[in-house]
Amino acid sequence: MNTLMTDILIIGAGPAGMVAAMTAVQYNPDKKVTVIKSYEKSQVPCGIPYVFGKTLGEVEKNAMVCGGGPIADMIEKITDTVQSVNIETKTAVASNHTIKFDKLIFATGSIPFVHQSFQSALNLENVFTINKEYHKVEQLKDHLLDKKKIIIIGTGFIGVELACELASNDKDVTIVGGGHILAGSFDEDMAVKAEEIMVNKGIKLALGQHANHIIEKDRLAAGIELCDGTIIAADVVLLATGYEPNTLLASRAGLKLARYNGIWVDEFMRTKNKDIFAVGDCSGRRDFITRDPSKVMLASTSAAEARVAGSSLYSIKHLKGFNGTIAIFSTMIGDRAFASAGVTEQRAKNEKIDYVSGFFEGINRHPGTIPDASKQSVKLIAMRESGRIIGGQVVGSKEAGEIINIIGLAIESELTLYSIISLQVATQPLLTSAPTTYPIIMAAQMALRNGKTS
Amino acid sequence: MNTLMTDILIIGAGPAGMVAAMTAVQYNPDKKVTVIKSYEKSQVPCGIPYVFGKTLGEVEKNAMVCGGGPIADMIEKITDTVQSVNIETKTAVASNHTIKFDKLIFATGSIPFVHQSFQSALNLENVFTINKEYHKVEQLKDHLLDKKKIIIIGTGFIGVELACELASNDKDVTIVGGGHILAGSFDEDMAVKAEEIMVNKGIKLALGQHANHIIEKDRLAAGIELCDGTIIAADVVLLATGYEPNTLLASRAGLKLARYNGIWVDEFMRTKNKDIFAVGDCSGRRDFITRDPSKVMLASTSAAEARVAGSSLYSIKHLKGFNGTIAIFSTMIGDRAFASAGVTEQRAKNEKIDYVSGFFEGINRHPGTIPDASKQSVKLIAMRESGRIIGGQVVGSKEAGEIINIIGLAIESELTLYSIISLQVATQPLLTSAPTTYPIIMAAQMALRNGKTS
Numbered sequence: 001m002n003t004l005m006t007d008i009l010i011i012g013a014g015p016a017g018m019v020a021a022m023t024a025v026q027y028n029p030d031k032k033v034t035v036i037k038s039y040e041k042s043q044v045p046c047g048i049p050y051v052f053g054k055t056l057g058e059v060e061k062n063a064m065v066c067g068g069g070p071i072a073d074m075i076e077k078i079t080d081t082v083q084s085v086n087i088e089t090k091t092a093v094a095s096n097h098t099i100k101f102d103k104l105i106f107a108t109g110s111i112p113f114v115h116q117s118f119q120s121a122l123n124l125e126n127v128f129t130i131n132k133e134y135h136k137v138e139q140l141k142d143h144l145l146d147k148k149k150i151i152i153i154g155t156g157f158i159g160v161e162l163a164c165e166l167a168s169n170d171k172d173v174t175i176v177g178g179g180h181i182l183a184g185s186f187d188e189d190m191a192v193k194a195e196e197i198m199v200n201k202g203i204k205l206a207l208g209q210h211a212n213h214i215i216e217k218d219r220l221a222a223g224i225e226l227c228d229g230t231i232i233a234a235d236v237v238l239l240a241t242g243y244e245p246n247t248l249l250a251s252r253a254g255l256k257l258a259r260y261n262g263i264w265v266d267e268f269m270r271t272k273n274k275d276i277f278a279v280g281d282c283s284g285r286r287d288f289i290t291r292d293p294s295k296v297m298l299a300s301t302s303a304a305e306a307r308v309a310g311s312s313l314y315s316i317k318h319l320k321g322f323n324g325t326i327a328i329f330s331t332m333i334g335d336r337a338f339a340s341a342g343v344t345e346q347r348a349k350n351e352k353i354d355y356v357s358g359f360f361e362g363i364n365r366h367p368g369t370i371p372d373a374s375k376q377s378v379k380l381i382a383m384r385e386s387g388r389i390i391g392g393q394v395v396g397s398k399e400a401g402e403i404i405n406i407i408g409l410a411i412e413s414e415l416t417l418y419s420i421i422s423l424q425v426a427t428q429p430l431l432t433s434a435p436t437t438y439p440i441i442m443a444a445q446m447a448l449r450n451g452k453t454s
Numbered sequence: 455m456n457t458l459m460t461d462i463l464i465i466g467a468g469p470a471g472m473v474a475a476m477t478a479v480q481y482n483p484d485k486k487v488t489v490i491k492s493y494e495k496s497q498v499p500c501g502i503p504y505v506f507g508k509t510l511g512e513v514e515k516n517a518m519v520c521g522g523g524p525i526a527d528m529i530e531k532i533t534d535t536v537q538s539v540n541i542e543t544k545t546a547v548a549s550n551h552t553i554k555f556d557k558l559i560f561a562t563g564s565i566p567f568v569h570q571s572f573q574s575a576l577n578l579e580n581v582f583t584i585n586k587e588y589h590k591v592e593q594l595k596d597h598l599l600d601k602k603k604i605i606i607i608g609t610g611f612i613g614v615e616l617a618c619e620l621a622s623n624d625k626d627v628t629i630v631g632g633g634h635i636l637a638g639s640f641d642e643d644m645a646v647k648a649e650e651i652m653v654n655k656g657i658k659l660a661l662g663q664h665a666n667h668i669i670e671k672d673r674l675a676a677g678i679e680l681c682d683g684t685i686i687a688a689d690v691v692l693l694a695t696g697y698e699p700n701t702l703l704a705s706r707a708g709l710k711l712a713r714y715n716g717i718w719v720d721e722f723m724r725t726k727n728k729d730i731f732a733v734g735d736c737s738g739r740r741d742f743i744t745r746d747p748s749k750v751m752l753a754s755t756s757a758a759e760a761r762v763a764g765s766s767l768y769s770i771k772h773l774k775g776f777n778g779t780i781a782i783f784s785t786m787i788g789d790r791a792f793a794s795a796g797v798t799e800q801r802a803k804n805e806k807i808d809y810v811s812g813f814f815e816g817i818n819r820h821p822g823t824i825p826d827a828s829k830q831s832v833k834l835i836a837m838r839e840s841g842r843i844i845g846g847q848v849v850g851s852k853e854a855g856e857i858i859n860i861i862g863l864a865i866e867s868e869l870t871l872y873s874i875i876s877l878q879v880a881t882q883p884l885l886t887s888a889p890t891t892y893p894i895i896m897a898a899q900m901a902l903r904n905g906k907t908s
Contacts, residue, residue, distance in 0.1 A: 019890050026903065044821045047883045055884070061823040300881040300889035307895070308876050318872045330880040337885055367498045369515040401885025402856035408878055409863050418772045422762050424862055426784040427754040429501045430509070431791055431855025435754035436473050441761070449480065 002097045004078075006034035008313060009092060009101035011082050011249070013037035014045060014064075014132075016280025016302035017107030021075045023310025024105075027317070034076040034101075036094060041134040045299055048130065048137055049158060052144065053165025059138050085253040087273055103275050103313045106250050106263055107306070110243035110281035110297055118153070118239055121214035124221045127237045130158055147235040148172050151224055153211045154240035155181040157331050160194070162240060164333060167201045174204040174232055176211050176224065184296075184347075185329065185340035189359075190379065190393050197334035206232060243297055245282045258284025259293040267321030269309035277313070279305040288324035288411070289343050289390050290351055296327045328408040330394075330401045339404030342391030342411045345381055354384045355391075358417075358447025364397050366427070366434035376400065378439035380407070380417070380447050387416035387448070392440075399432070406440060420444035456551045458532075460488035462767060463546060463555035465536050465703070467491035468499060468518075468586075470734025470756035471561030475529045477764025478559075481771070488530040488555075490548060495588040499753055502584065502591055503612060506598065507619025513592050539707040541727055557729050557767045560704050560717055561760070564697035564735035564751055572607070572693055575668035578675045581691045584612055601689040602626050605678055607665045608694035609635040611785050614648070616694060618787060621655045628658040628686055630665050630678065638750075638801075639783065639794035643813075644833065644847050651788040660686060697751055699736045712738025713747040721775030723763035731767070733759040742778035742865070743797050743844050744805055750781045782862040784848075784855045793858035796845030796865045799835055808838045809845075812871075812901025818851050820881070820888035830854065832893035834861070834871070834901050841870035841902070846894075853886070860894060874898035 008024050010017050013035050024033045043051075047062040056062050080094040085104065092099045112129030114122060121127045126147075128140050144150070150166055152159045155177030163175045175181070180191035181198070195205055209227040214237055216222065223233040245262040247255075255271050255278075256264040262284030269277050278284075280302035287294040308322045330339035348355040358380050365373035374397050381391035392407035394400040410420065421444050427435040462478050464471050467489050478487045497505075501516040510516050534548040539558065546553045566583030568576060575581045580601075582594050598604070604620055606613045609631030617629045629635070634645035635652070649659055663681040668691055670676065677687040699716040701709075709725050709732075710718040716738030723731045732738075734756035741748040762776045784793035802809040812834050819827035828851050835845035846861035848854040864874065875898050881889040 015888075015890050022890075023899075026899065044883065044888070046881070046889075047821055047824075050824070050883055055825065056821075056823060062821055065821070298880075298889075300879050300892070303881075303889040303892070303895075304876050304878045307899075311875075318876075322876065326878050328878050328880040330882045330885050332882070332884040337882075339880055339885075341880065367501055367510075367516055367519070369510060370501075370504070371509065398885055399853045399856045401880060401882055402853045402860065404880045405886075406856065406859050406863055408880065409860055409867075409869075412878060413863075413867050413869060413873070415863075415867060419867070421765075422758050422772075422776065424758045424780050424782050424866060425754050426752075426782040426793055426795065426855060426858045426862065427500070428784045428786070428791075428855055429498065429504055430786040431784050431793075431852055434469075434498070435500075435752075435757040436469050436476075438754070438757070441757075445477075445480065445761075 004034070004097055004099045006076065006099060006101050007031035008033045008103045008105070009099055010035045010105045010107055011092065012107035012109055012280070013042060014107060014109050014280060014302070015299040016109070016306045019303045019306035020105050020107055020279050020310045022071050023307050024313055025071050025074045027311045028313065032076065033074065034078060034099065036078045036080055036082060036092070036099065038079070038081040039134055040079050043132055043134050043137055045132050048132065049161035049165050051137060051141060052162060053168040055165060059134070059141055082249060085249060087253050087276060104277065105309055106278040106282055107280045108246045108249060108282040111246045112239065113242040113244040114239055115241055117213055121216065121221060121237070124216060124219065126235065127214060127221045127239065129239045130162070144236060149233060149235045150238060151176060151232055151234040152238045152240050153224065154242065155183065155207065156240060156242060157182065157329065159240035160333065161331060162238065163198065163203050164201060167203050174206055176206040176226070178208070178210045180207060182338065185327070185344065186338065186393055187345045187379070190338065190395055193336070193395055194333045194338055197336060201334060243281060247282050250278065250282065260284070260295050267323070268312040268316055269305050269322060270312070277309045279309045286324040288326040291324060294325050294327070296325045298325070298329055300328065301325045326408055326411050328404060330404055337396055337398055337400035339394040339400050340392070341404050341408040343381060344391060344393070348381060348391065353390070355381050356384045356447045356451035357381045358443040358445065358450055360439050360442035360446055362433050362437045362439050362442065364399060364433055366429050370429055376433060376439050378403070378443040380440065380443040382417050382447050384451055387418055389415055389417065389420070403440065417444045417448050421448065458488070458551055458553045460530065460553060460555050461485035462487045462557045462559070463553055464489045464559045464561055465546065466561035466563055466734070467496060468561060468563050468734060468756070469753040470563070470760045473757045473760035474559045474561055474733050474764045476525050477761050478767055479525050479528045481765045482767065486530065487528065488532060488553065490532045490534055490536060490546070490553065492533070492535040493588055494533050497586055497588050497591055499586050502586060503615035503619050505591060505595060506616060507622040509619060513588070513595055536703060539703060541707050541730060544729070558731065559763055560732040560736055561734045562700045562703060562736040565700045566693065567696040567698040568693055569695055571667055575670065575675060575691070578670060578673065580689065581668060581675045581693065583693045584616070598690060603687060603689045604692060605630060605686055605688040605690070606692045606694055607678070608696065609637065609661065610694060610696060611636065611783065613694035614787065615785055616692065617652065617657050618655060621657045628660055630660040630680070632662070632664045634661060636792065639781070639798065640792065640847055641799045641833070644792065644849055647790070647849055648787045648792055651790060655788060697735060701736050704732065704736065714738070714749050721777070722766040722770055723759050723776060724766070731763045733763045740778040742780040745778060748779050748781070750779045752779070752781070752783055754782065755779045780862055780865050782858060784858055791850055791852055791854035793848040793854050794846070795858050795862040797835060798845060798847070802835060802845065807844070809835050810838045810901045810905035811835045812897040812899065812904055814893050814896035814900055816887050816891045816893050816896065818853060818887055820883050824883055830887060830893050832857070832897040834894065834897040836871050836901050838905055841872055843869055843871065843874070857894065871898045871902050875902065
C-alpha cells in the first residue's frame with residue numbers, strides 16, 4: 001500500500017474531473033494536483049454512440065485523450081479505485097494507495113439508471129445498458145456484431161443517436177418510448193422533424209407507450225411487451241433509460257445528497273464542508289430557470305462546474321458561481337442538427353410560466369441559391385411581461401450547434417427579446433442566413449408580436 | 455407626374471431599406487409604407503463576388519428576393535429615382551412621381567470609393583469598380599468572360615472574395631494592397647493563414663505597398679505600377695477600394711453630414727429632424743468601442759439600424775438604440791471561415807487601449823477522429839482591468855460564422871472574461887469542439903492568465 005500526499009485530490013477523470021484538475025493547476029500552480037481513476041483507458045462519453053455506426057466505427061477512435069501540454073503534464077495521475085474517503089482525516093483509501101489530501105473534488109460521474117421493471121433482465125446476456133466504461137463499450141460492440149434486430153428502450157439523446165448509428169450499419173432498429181423523442185428538449189413541432197428523418201432511415205418508432213417488460217426465453221431476451229400488449233421481437237435489448245449520480249462513495253463518507261441523489265453543493269460546487277467539492281454528473285444540480293433540482297446530465301455543464309470548482313478551491317475568485325444548468329445541448333439526426341437550451345414550451349406550461357414564443361424558418365445561406373443552402377428553424381421562448389429569454393430550439397445544418405450557443409449566452413446573461421431584435425450579427429452568403437432574415441432576430445420579433453396579440 | 459401620399463417613405467430597397475420597411479409595417483400596421491428604388495432588379499450585396507466564380511456563377515442567381523409573405527405584401531413599391539427631397543414640405547420629387555410623406559427614411563446606401571490617383575482611369579473600358587447595381591454587375595461579368603490577367607486593387611472583404619472566386623474560374627489574379635489582407639478585421643497572425651490559402655489557390659499577393667497608378671496604353675489599362683516601380687501587367691483592373699455613403703440627396707435636402715460623410719443620426723437613427731431617419735451605409739456610423747465615427751459598412755449592421763429606425767418612427771419604443779457598430783463580419787477563404795468582431799489587437803494598440811488577449815487553437819469536433827474534424831482558432835481581446843470583452847477573431851470550418859456571433863453578443867452585452875470562463879455551451883461530437891476545450895472558453899482562460907503575468 002503506497003501512501004501519497006497531495007494538495008488537491010480529484011476522484012474521476014471524465015470531462016468534469018479532467019477540467020477540474022486543469023483549472024486547479026492553472027489557479028494554483030504551486031499546489032500538487034492528483035487525479036485518481038479506476039481504469040487506464042476511458043471513452044469520450046458523448047462519442048460512445050458513434051463507435052456503433054459508420055461515423056467512428058471503432059472503440060479505439062473514441063478514446064479520451066487527456067494528456068499533452070504543460071498543464072496536463074503537471075497533473076499526477078493514478079489508476080486505482082477509491083474504496084472509502086474519510087473527510088475528517090482527509091484521507092482516501094484506494095485498493096493500492098492511501099492518499100492524504102487538503103482539498104477533494106468528487107467527479108465520480110454517473111451510472112446507467114435502470115427502471116425496476118427491467119432490473120431482473122439485466123442478467124440476460126443480450127440485455128445491455130449503455131455503460132461508459134471502455135471495456136463495457138467494447139463488449140457491447142462485439143456482442144452486436146452478428147445481431148440484426150435491436151430494440152432501444154429510451155428516447156433521450158443516447159437512444160436516438162444509437163438508433164441512427166446502428167441503422168447506418170444495417171441493423172433493424174426499433175426505438176421505444178412513452179412520448180415524442182427527445183421530449184425533454186424539444187416541443188412536438190420540432191421533435192416530429194427528427195422523427196421523420198429517423199423513419200426515413202428505416203428506424204422503427206414505437207412511441208406513445210412505455211415498454212412493459214422484457215420477454216425472457218431460454219435465458220435470453222426474446223423481445224419486449226408494450227403496455228398495450230404488443231410484442232416486439234429482438235436479438236438484443238438496449239436500455240438507454242438515463243443515468244443516475246454515482247455517489248455511493250460520497251454518501252458513505254457522510255456527505256449530504258440532494259434530491260435525485262446528486263451530492264449537495266452550493267453555488268461554487270462546495271459541499272457542506274468547504275474543502276470538499278463535487279462536480280459533474282455526481283453533483284446535485286439545479287435548473288437555471290426554476291431553481292428546482294435537475295436531472296440533466298451533460299459533459300459541457302460538467303465542464304462549466306469543474307471550471308468554477310477548480311478556481312474556488314482555496315478562495316472564491318469570481319462572484320459568478322454556477323447558477324444552475326440551462327440544459328443546453330445539440331445532436332445530429334441524419335444530416336440535420338437539433339439543438340435546445342432552457343425550457344421548452346411544454347415545460348413552460350407545466351411550470352405555469354407565463355411565456356411567449358416566436359418561431360421562424362429560413363435558410364442558412366443567402367441567397368438561397370448558394371449550393372449547400374438548407375432550411376434553418378429557430379424557436380425562442382421568453383417571459384411574456386419582461387421579454388426575458390428562457391428557452392430556444394434550433395433545427396438546421398451543422399452550424400445550428402453554435403447557434404444554440406448564442407441563445408444559451410442570451411439565457412445565461414438574462415437578455416430580453418428587446419436586445420435581440422437589434423442585435424448585430426455577422427452574416428455572409430456562404431456561412432449564414434441573410435442579414436434581413438437572421439433567424440434568432442426573426443424569432444424574437446415574432447415572439448414580441450405574439451406577446452402583443454395573445 | 456403621379457402625386458402620391460404615404461405615411462412612411464423609404465428611399466432605397468437594399469437590406470437597410472427593406473428591413474426598415476418590414477419593421478415599419480410590423481410596428482405600424484395602420485400606416486401606409488412606401489419604398490422607392492431606382493431599379494427594378496437588385497443584387498444581394500454580399501453575394502456579388504460569388505457570381506464571378508463557381509459558387510453562384512450567374513448574376514440571376516444573386517437576385518435579391520424582397521417579396522413574399524403578408525408583411526412584404528403590405529409595402530407599396532415604386533421604381534423611380536428620387537431627384538430631390540423637401541424636408542419642410544415633406545415632399546420627395548422623383549422622375550415620374552411626387553410623393554408626400556409624414557416620415558422619411560434615407561436608405562440610399564453607398565457607392566464605390568475611388569482614390570484620386572485612379573479616378574481618371576475610370577474612363578478606361580477595362581477598369582471597373584465593384585458597383586452593386588444589377589446591370590453593372592452583369593456588364594462586369596460579361597467583360598471578364600474572355601479576360602485572363604486580372605488585378606484587384608484593395609484587400610478588404612470584397613477584394614479577397616472576388617480574388618478567390620475569379621481564381622476558381624481559372625483567372626490569373628493578383629491582389630494588391632498596402633498591408634496584410636483584411637487588415638481592419640484580423641491581426642497579422644490570423645491574416646497570414648488566409649494569405650497562405652490564397653497563395654495555394656494560385657492567387658498572387660502584391661502586399662506591403664500601394665498601387666501607385668494605373669498604366670494606360672491605347673485607351674486601355676495595361677497594368678499598374680506599384681510604389682517601388684514594379685509593373686504588373688493586366689487585362690482588367692478592378693478597384694475594390696471601399697465604398698462611401700451615397701448622401702448627395704440628403705445633403706442637398708439640407709441634412710447634416712457626419713465625419714466620413716454619412717448622414718448624421720442619433721442613437722435611434724433620427725437626423726436632427728425627428729421625422730427624418732437614415733439607416734444603412736448612408737448613415738453616419740460610430741464605433742461601439744471608441745464611439746468615434748466609423749467607416750465600417752455591413753449589411754448586418756444596416757439591418758440592425760433599420761430595425762431600430764423602423765420601430766422608432768412615431769415614438770421611441772425601446773431604450774436600447776443603436777450603440778455603434780461592433781464591426782462583426784465573416785467570410786470564407788478556400789474551405790476556411792474567417793470571422794471577426796470588435797477591435798483587433800493592432801487597433802487596440804493604435805487606440806491606446808490597455809488590453810489583454812488570449813488565443814486557443816483546437817478542433818471543431820470531438821474526438822478529433824470524427825471524419826470532418828478540422829482546426830478551429832479563437833482569439834479574444836479584453837480590457838485588462840475589467841476583463842470586458844472588446845474583440846474576437848475566429849478561423850475554422852463554416853460554424854465559425856456563428857461562433858463569431860457568440861463573441862459579438864458578448865461584446866454587445868458588455869460581458870467580461872469572467873462570465874465566459876464558466877459559460878454553459880452545447881457541445882456534441884459531430885457539431886462542436888469538446889466540452890473540455892471549447893475554444894471561446896479556452897481563449898478567455900488564456901486571456902486571464904496573460905493578464906496576470908504580463
